[in-house]
Amino acid sequence: MVPQTEPAIVDFLAHVEGAGGHLQNRAGASVTVRVPAERFFATLAWVRTHGQVTDETVNADDVTKRVFDLELRLQVAEESKKRMLKLLESATKMEDILGIERELRRLTDEIEGLKGELRHLSDQISFSTLTVNFYADAPEATPYPRRTRSRFPWVNQVGIERVLSNF
């Protein structure tokens, strides 16, 4: 709970950037960020001191076993691939060569897949996900209807969507 959501979100994002994190998603006043794992609790503490926390849930997913399994499978696949390469050098029959090559392709695909999964897990380990839902204490003042265009013509001609559509 904060006095006004927009300034609080801007402050929060600035803090996250400063901590080496980044915005992952924003839907209205719900902001999801990724922060370096070692800064997670510091960021949580920052949130607590910059507003009233009405609800808080922390989930931890232990991926140690998954990483160990993946690394083991990767090691086995790489060793099999080395053995296949040696076999390929000594193979003379066309049938054997084709069979070994097929197996090598399968192993290469498997190794790439395992490496990809490890990279994904490594990112999960390095960064923590934090979702903060901002609520204002009081309804934000909206004295005038929300306008879509500025009264200053040049202001309407600048900005991300204008650059992307008119460049």
Add this chain to the structure above:
Amino acid sequence: MRHTFAIARVVVVTTLLGLSGLAGGCSYAMQVPDRFLVTQNEWWELRALTPEESKLWVREFPDDDKGSLSFWSEALKSDLLKSRGYTLIEEGPITDGSGREGLALVLETSLSGRPVRELMAVFVIPGWCDHTIRVVEYVADKEAFVAEVDGVRASVATLR
């Protein structure tokens, strides 16, 4: 009499040269970052692109109301943040190649679910009849933006 004609001829030639200079105009002097290709450089705009099509655009707008930099800074932020829903990531001063101080904003929005960022630098160039608002805009997907933004800032420092 011959002397008068000579002076008149010099005045006419000088005027014609001046007019031709105005008609031809002069393009922007700006050293764009290495990975950018300048695709247009005229007196009214400069456009440059990276291979990934990150966009760098320099433009000028007349301002016969002669608003100050501070006024336009507030007007811009009001429109971009409140009406368009951009997130302000960073705000601060920036200086161009002639030592003129402007405003630099780093903004972010989401387009089709992907984060897009902009560095917008705004300068107010005072004139007799009106002011000119010079705007430098660098727009790219967040990842590409982060990689090039320092280079673009350095380019702005060479803009004349």
